[in-house]
Amino acid sequence: MTGVHSRVDDDGVAVVTLDRPQARNALDWAAWESLGEQLAGLDRDDVRAVVLTGGDRWFSAGGDVTSMGSNPGSGVTAPAARVRLAHRVVRALTTCRAPVIAAVEGFAVGAAWGLVLSCDLVVASREAFFAAPFAQRALVADAGLAWSLSRHVGHQRAAELLLLGERLPADRAHELGLVTRLVAPGEAGESALALARRLAAGPADAIALTTSLLRRAPDRTLDGFLDDEHVAVALNGHSPDLAEGRQAFLEKRPPRFR
Template sequence: MTGVHGRVGDDGVAVVTIDRPQARNALDWDAWESLGRLVAELDRDDVRAVVLTGGDRWFSAGGDVTSMGSRQGSGVTGPAARVRLAHRVVRALTGCRAPVVAAVEGFAIGAAWGLVLACDLVVASREAFFLAPFAQRALVADAGLAWSLSRHVGHQRAAELLLVGARLPAVRAQELGLVNRVVEPGEAGEQALELARGLAAGPADAVQLTKALLCRAPQLSLDSFLDEEHVHVALNGHSPDVAEGRQTFLDKRPPRFR
């Protein structure tokens, strides 16, 4: 049992669940491998949106500390072998063509917060919190957290969250732009699923191309980005959904995208 499972519904929404309640959904080596493989396998045409959840009690306590020394690579980077697994998941989430929605109950701690920030949209319970206690455990932040946090909230706030290990409540995280929707406890999963279903029912080409641009934007100058935007808009122009979107506007009716 890896503690990670997934399913794809008839509506095109895939739900990936971290399910290791005995460890508060902390991810051991096998769970990291399974999660990376599963998310990568969902990058296909019949999947139009993905929900990443830890269930109704918590999202995840991060990397399973008890398993950290169980497997190590060789050479100077040997102690960081497990980080490669986390990076594989982060890359799979950001590289997935379909938008990914994180559903956070309870807490997302350490590397699990990195997974949440690798998602495109975040729905969190009002009682949930985020925490990155790496420095307090003599560890370096991983799962892309330093990059994600500094990009979203700036150097000083990121430094406080990573060096001081300050707990960030969901409501404050929303104020900082790290959470899209704050909902009542126990409702994050259902609200995330509802959001994903709306995305899945939309124009797949436009949604996927827009996500691609969002992911590329931080890496490009404005001139380079505008060149890529031009290509993406042109590609989308070949989608049959464009004609439906135009006709919907003229007919003043709900769209029926393919």
């Protein structure tokens, strides 16, 4: 058992579930490896939206601290062998053709928070919280969390969250722009699925290209971004969905995208 399973529905929505309830979905070596492989396998045309969830009780307690001493690897970088797996997952989330939605119940702690912030949209229970208690455990923040937090909330707030490790309630995370939508407890999964189905029914090419532009924008100069935008608009001009969108607008009817 790897503690991760996935499925793809007929409507093109993929659901990836962290499932190690005995460890509050903490990710050990096998789970990290499986998560990376499954996410990479979903980067294909028939998958139009992805939901990443930990189920109805919690998202994840982060990396499995109890198994960290058993990392395979050798040499000076051996203690960071597991981080390579986490990085593979982060890259899979941030390069997936389809938009990725995190559904958070309970909590997302440590590296799991890094995974959440690697998603395009985040739906969280109002009672959920986030935390990064790395320093309190004599650990260095991983899963790209220092990069993600600095990018979203700036150096000062990121430093506070990472160095002090205090809990950040979901409502405050929403105020800071770290959560897209707040929902009642127990409804994060269904709400994320509803968003995913809405995206899956839309124009796949335009959504994929827009998602790519959004992910790349913060690291581009304006000139560089405008070049990317020019290419994206040109590519989308070849999409059958564009013609359908125009025709539906002219005929004043809902579009029927492929």
